[in-house]
Amino acid sequence: MxxxxxxxxxxxxxxxxxxxxxxxxxxxxxxxxxxVDLGPQSIQSLGEKRILIVVVRFPDATPTTPMETVKKRVVNGLSKYVVEQSYGLASVNADFRGYVMLSDSLSLYEISPYNFRVDKGRVRKLIEDTMNAIEREVDFSSYDHMLIVPAVHTMPGKGYGMICYCANPGMLSGVRRSYTPMYLTLRTASGKEFKGGVFVGAENANLGMFAHDYFHALAGIKDGKRLAP
Missing domain, CATH: 1.20.5 (Single alpha-helices involved in coiled-coils or other helix-helix interfaces)
Structure with missing residues (x-):
């Protein structure tokens, strides 16, 4: 047994x-x-991307962050961050311009700090007024994306109103509960067009904010949803 x-x-x-x-x-x-199942991944984010970076001023607002500090953050800092985070698969070729004076006062551009309350008409005005101001010296078709930096210290509801956001695709579409993100066409008064990604960050936005919204602009859209880069 x-x-x-x-x-x-x-x-x-x-x-x-x-x-x-x-x-x-x-x-x-x-x-x-x-x-490891991260869902659909963007392939348009790979490689070098040309970014037009424009620091804009308003007649009734004074910058508080030195130009060189802004440039170091959005050119050197962002470029290094993108290369590191992509393991060398993506990079930034920046064309930095500033200051560019806009024609209207800050009050005509400032927006709500809440996504659902942002006036998309004001977002479009900021971008297209910036394009109008530099269209004689810029070939917009040579850039993949655009960053606009309002030169005014901003906190939620103060200064420009929102510190950082992605406009295209994003706020230009009008962020609502049922909204579908898409790339919209932007035009100057003379008819020059830009169809790439656009993100906006105030002069005091940190590197993480710029990177976060650049990735929204960079990655693209599939089936009505923004992709991860």
Whole structure:
């Protein structure tokens, strides 16, 4: 009897252990699959992207952040961050311009700090007025994306109103609960067009804010949803 029990143990215990390993490995495989399934990924974010960066001023507002500080953050800082985060698969070729004076007072451009309350007409005005101011010296078709930096210290509801956001695709479409993000065409008064991504960040926005909204502009759209770059 004792001998039979020992033989039973030699067979059953390894068998249970073997079954346990199979079940555990399957569970681990499923867990790993779930962890690496990031959904649709953008391919248009790869490679070098030309970005037109324009620091704009308003007749009734004075910048508080030195120009060189802004340039270091949005040119050197953003470029280095993009290369590091993409493991060298993406990069930024920046064309930095500033200051560019806009024609109207800050009050005609400032927006709500709340996404659902942002006046998309004012967002378009900021971008197209900026394009109008530089259209004689810029070929917009040579750029992939555009960054506009309002040169005014901004906090929620103060200064420009919102510190940083993605305009195209994004605020230009009118962010609502049922909105569908899309790239819209922007035009100067003479008819020059720009169809690329546009993001906006105040002079005091930090690098993380600029990067976050650049990635929204960079990644693109699929099936009515913004992709991760």
């Amino acid at each position: 004792k001998r039979r029990f020992m033989m039973f143990g030699r067979i059953i215990i390894p068998l249970f252990f073997f079954i346990f390993l199979i079940i555990n490995n399957e569970a681990l495989a499923k867990s790993t699959d779930n962890e």
